[in-house]
Amino acid sequence: MSLPRIAIDAMGGDEGVRTMIDGAAMARRRHDRFKFLLVGDEERIKNALADHPGMSGASEILHCEDVVEGDEKPSKALRRAKTTSMGLAVDAVKRGEAGAAVSAGNTGALMAMSKLALRTMPGLDRPALAALLPTLGDNDVIMLDLGANRECDARNLVQFAIMGAAYSRIVTGRERPRTRLLNIGTEETKGTEDIQNAAEILRGATGLDMEFEGYVEADKINRGECDVVVCDGFSGNIALKAIEGTARFVTDLLRRAFTSSIRSKVGFLVSRPATELLKHHLDPNNHNGAVFLGLNGVVVKSHGSADATGVANAVEVAARLLEDDILNRIRKDLGEVGSEGFAAK
Amino acid sequence: MSLPRIAIDAMGGDEGVRTMIDGAAMARRRHDRFKFLLVGDEERIKNALADHPGMSGASEILHCEDVVEGDEKPSKALRRAKTTSMGLAVDAVKRGEAGAAVSAGNTGALMAMSKLALRTMPGLDRPALAALLPTLGDNDVIMLDLGANRECDARNLVQFAIMGAAYSRIVTGRERPRTRLLNIGTEETKGTEDIQNAAEILRGATGLDMEFEGYVEADKINRGECDVVVCDGFSGNIALKAIEGTARFVTDLLRRAFTSSIRSKVGFLVSRPATELLKHHLDPNNHNGAVFLGLNGVVVKSHGSADATGVANAVEVAARLLEDDILNRIRKDLGEVGSEGFAAK
Numbered sequence: 001m002s003l004p005r006i007a008i009d010a011m012g013g014d015e016g017v018r019t020m021i022d023g024a025a026m027a028r029r030r031h032d033r034f035k036f037l038l039v040g041d042e043e044r045i046k047n048a049l050a051d052h053p054g055m056s057g058a059s060e061i062l063h064c065e066d067v068v069e070g071d072e073k074p075s076k077a078l079r080r081a082k083t084t085s086m087g088l089a090v091d092a093v094k095r096g097e098a099g100a101a102v103s104a105g106n107t108g109a110l111m112a113m114s115k116l117a118l119r120t121m122p123g124l125d126r127p128a129l130a131a132l133l134p135t136l137g138d139n140d141v142i143m144l145d146l147g148a149n150r151e152c153d154a155r156n157l158v159q160f161a162i163m164g165a166a167y168s169r170i171v172t173g174r175e176r177p178r179t180r181l182l183n184i185g186t187e188e189t190k191g192t193e194d195i196q197n198a199a200e201i202l203r204g205a206t207g208l209d210m211e212f213e214g215y216v217e218a219d220k221i222n223r224g225e226c227d228v229v230v231c232d233g234f235s236g237n238i239a240l241k242a243i244e245g246t247a248r249f250v251t252d253l254l255r256r257a258f259t260s261s262i263r264s265k266v267g268f269l270v271s272r273p274a275t276e277l278l279k280h281h282l283d284p285n286n287h288n289g290a291v292f293l294g295l296n297g298v299v300v301k302s303h304g305s306a307d308a309t310g311v312a313n314a315v316e317v318a319a320r321l322l323e324d325d326i327l328n329r330i331r332k333d334l335g336e337v338g339s340e341g342f343a344a345k
Numbered sequence: 346m347s348l349p350r351i352a353i354d355a356m357g358g359d360e361g362v363r364t365m366i367d368g369a370a371m372a373r374r375r376h377d378r379f380k381f382l383l384v385g386d387e388e389r390i391k392n393a394l395a396d397h398p399g400m401s402g403a404s405e406i407l408h409c410e411d412v413v414e415g416d417e418k419p420s421k422a423l424r425r426a427k428t429t430s431m432g433l434a435v436d437a438v439k440r441g442e443a444g445a446a447v448s449a450g451n452t453g454a455l456m457a458m459s460k461l462a463l464r465t466m467p468g469l470d471r472p473a474l475a476a477l478l479p480t481l482g483d484n485d486v487i488m489l490d491l492g493a494n495r496e497c498d499a500r501n502l503v504q505f506a507i508m509g510a511a512y513s514r515i516v517t518g519r520e521r522p523r524t525r526l527l528n529i530g531t532e533e534t535k536g537t538e539d540i541q542n543a544a545e546i547l548r549g550a551t552g553l554d555m556e557f558e559g560y561v562e563a564d565k566i567n568r569g570e571c572d573v574v575v576c577d578g579f580s581g582n583i584a585l586k587a588i589e590g591t592a593r594f595v596t597d598l599l600r601r602a603f604t605s606s607i608r609s610k611v612g613f614l615v616s617r618p619a620t621e622l623l624k625h626h627l628d629p630n631n632h633n634g635a636v637f638l639g640l641n642g643v644v645v646k647s648h649g650s651a652d653a654t655g656v657a658n659a660v661e662v663a664a665r666l667l668e669d670d671i672l673n674r675i676r677k678d679l680g681e682v683g684s685e686g687f688a689a690k
Contacts (some may be wrong), residue, residue, distance in 0.1 A: 136597060147529055150537065184492055184582040192495065192579070218583045219590030234537070237529040238563045238580050242587035245564030250595040252481060253626055257619035267616020274602035274609035281598055 003033050004099025005060075006318050007092040010040035010048075011067040011085040012105025014304045017041065020104065021048035023302075023311020025055050027319070030312070034319060037062055037098045040085040064088055068109045070304065077109035078116065086110060090117045093297040100298035100318035102289075104311065107301055111148055111292060118297040121327070123334040126152075127294030128160045129233070129301070130167055132287045132317075133243065137224020139172040140287060143182075145233040146240050148292070152232035154197035157181060159334065161202055163293040164228035165210035166329040170320055172227050176211045182231035182239065183215035190215065198230075207336045218242070247282050285310030289317035293330065298322055348378050349444025350405075351663050352437040355385035355393075356412040356430040357450025359649045362386065365449065366393035368647075368656020370400050372664070375657070379664060382407055382443045385430040409433055413454045415649065422454035423461065431455060435462045438642040445643035445663040447634075449656065452646055456493055456637060463642040466672070468679040471497075472639030473505045474578070474646070475512055477632045477662075478588065482569020484517040485632060488527075490578040491585050493637070497577035499542035502526065504679065506547055508638040509573035510555035511674040515665055517572050521556045527576035527584065528560035535560065543575075552681045563587070592627050630655030634662035638675065643667055 010020045017040060028034045035058045038045050042063040049055050066083040081087035086105050092098040094117045103110050111129070120127055130144035142164050149156060161179050168177035181199055183191040188199070195215075202212040213226065218239050221229055231239065254275075258268040268275065280286065284303060288310035292299040298321045302314035355365045362385060373379045380403045383390050387408040394400050411428040426432035431450045437443040439462045448455050456474070465472055475489035487509050494501060506524050513522035526544055528536040533544070540560075547557040558571065563584050566574055576584065599620075603613040613620065625631065629648060633655035637644040643666045647659035 136594065150529070182583065184495070184579055184586075217590075218586035219593070221587065221590060222594045223590075234529055235580060235583050238527065239583050239587045241529075241563035242566065242584045243591045245562075245567060246588045246591035247595055248564070249481065249567045250592055250623075250627065253623050254599070254620075257622045258616060260619055260622065264616045264619035267612050267614075267619060269612075270615055271603060271609045271612020274605055274612060275599075277602045277605065278595070278598050282595065 003035070003319060004322055005035045005037050005097070006315060007037040007039060007089040007098035007101040008315070009086045009089040009101065009103035009105055010038050010045050012103040013302065013306065014070070015104070015307065017044045018048045019308050020311055021045060021052065022308035024315055025052035026308055026312035027315035028055060028058060031316070031319065034058065034315070036060070037089070037092050039064060039089045039092070041065060062088055062092070068106050070106055072106055072109060074106070074108035074112040077106060078112050081113050081116065087113050090114050090299060093299070094118055099322045100300065102300045102302055102314050102318050104302035104304055104306060107147070110299065110301055114292050114295055114297070114299045118295040118299070121294050121296055121331065121334070123331070124159055124294045126156055126159070127292050128163060129290050130164060130293050131240065131290040132171065133222060134281055134287055135222045135224035139224070139227065141221060141227060141229060142168050142171065143221065143229040143231070143236060143240060144293065145231065145236050146290065147233045147237040149233040151234070152194065154194045154201060157194065157198035157230055157232070158201050159294070161198070161210065161212070161228065161230045162208065162333040163330050164230055165208070166326055166333060167291065167293060168227040169209065169329065170324040170326065174227060176209055177227035178225070179210045179212050179228040179230065180214060180216035180226045182218065182229050182235055184217065186215045186217065205336070208333055244284065251279070251282065286313065289314035291317060291321065296327070298326065348380070348664060349667055350380045350382050350442070351660060352382040352384060352434040352443035352446040353660070354431045354434040354446065354448035354450055355383050355390050357448040358647065358651065359415070360449070360652065362389045363393045364653050365656055366390060366397065367653035369660055370397035371653055371657035372660035373400060373403060376661070376664065379403065379660070381405070382437050384409060384434045384437070386410060407433055407437070413451050415451055417451055417454060419451070419453035419457040422451060423457050426458050426461065432458050435459050435644060438644070439463055444667045445645060447645045447647055447659050447663050449647040449649055449651060452492070455644065455646055459637050459640055459642070459644045463640040463644070466639050466641055466676065466679070468676070469504055469639045471501055471504070472637050473508060474635050475509060475638050476585065476635040477516065478567060479626055479632055480567045480569035484569070484572065486566060486572060486574060487513050487516065488566065488574040488576070488581055488585060489638065490576065490581050491635065492578045492582040494578040496579070497539065499539045499546060502539065502543035502575055502577070503546050504639070506543070506555065506557070506573065506575045507553065507678040508675050509575055510553070511671055511678060512636065512638060513572040514554065514674065515669040515671065519572060521554055522572035523570070524555045524557050524573040524575065525559060525561035525571045527563065527574050527580055529562065531560045531562065550681070553678055589629065596624070596627065631658065634659035636662060636666065641672065643671065
């Protein structure tokens, strides 16, 4: 089966057209089946393509001049869904001209445009934003929702668990990903009523392709002991940013410590391969590509400040989701809990 | 003015009586005005005191045999408030036999016992749990609430801001601590209605001794750009644990990297003073001592796994709060917003 094209919003993000095109080209060097629809200013895209002769046969350009601004209100951007590079990239998925869209632009606008164009999957109340985070284990952990839904009820959380587990099966290869709800303690009585009700539904829904293992506290997210962490969008956003900020904080302290004396500078040079390993493991570019799960189409958000390596990762995330048919996997499990889980409540 | 005694729950925590007594003795070596009421098993306390001849004239023992278990339900522990070491330490504050209580035991039980015995301050709806976190700046940042209140309205958040700022004035020496509300973005439209309303009240309440500077995202908590971070107990607990977990995660990765080859082991040894600096900065013991703010008395929670250095820090936190009369500082500011802030809503 040939892989559907991936639409790239070439104009989104802080790093410009060249980074988006370099990233797509980098992904294509690793997977020569990849084909692209590059959406944005034709001249600038062509200039960037000049460095990548291999891309010419694998990509088509869809010219447009309008761009969604990074700080633009989603409601305002939404009115220009048919003229902006972001809107047209998403629209290409809707019209079947691409299988997935990748954008590094305004997250809120991308979510709003994607929801409007692709609609939420039948049987699902709300889509969610999911990302991969590094762990001490062999696989990344998936956390969702990360901010698409400020408040969530038990039913939303159960649906997020199903979508996260479907995604995790692709990432980890595990048949039954270990799934937990983010909470402020591990005892059954901890947390909000919605979290407790979600836990009860998930414990009861034995037909789902996951091991539901109760609650996880935020200090255990990256121990490698679970594959999917489910939370409302507010808590998830707080947890994600606290993790990102602390990783940066510790590496900043480390840099400061290593430059504090001649001796420590020497030590740093000697142990450079070790600290490079650490840097590689923590580099957000190596975990780039958050996914809007639950829409009738695949949309991947690349971080606004991702470099070409980061963009290439986001493109590969989109390709894996297409290849493994994430949409049908989610549809199947939603049907499962529809008959068994919610009905029992 | 002589400093009131500090009551120590000698039986709480995972590390045992000796760690609590060693910690108190360590604090006293630095501040010889400190005096203690040591609550717990007399024989074990006496054994631990044998190593610290300087403590004998500075401490009295209050014998009891009952101990609150680490995993005991607060409601169950509460019934033994008059027989357990934790309950008696808090009761000593109520009866004026001590100025503050320090315990490393069950957090929920300590909170419940403290609320019942000491009562919430007049004019305040709910107490909050506050802790100090390390930053890239010169001072620790104070974050509250960390789990005493699962859900909080705007009025709670404003009161937490007042209490946090009063605490921060003691820690940082700033007349007007830079205070922010934890949120998932910095634009005015971000977050829940309660957060937005709290921001509006704080912006309007110009008589308060703080600079209210809007919202902070969780990745900026430790940049040293603000002194007080205010949040509901659920988000605060998630953020705190995500920060603690990630700091441990990164240092675990670093250790793994440093032991991955002979070369990196050599580099580690050479740069040891640098990594020790980092370890010191991040060691939870150096930031130990969470405070229950908003009660008619000072209660400090030492981490269950804190070592003697950690306990000494918690004792010093209690002493500083007594010395700087935190209770009256908070009372004054609560009066301020009472007439100006809430009335305007």
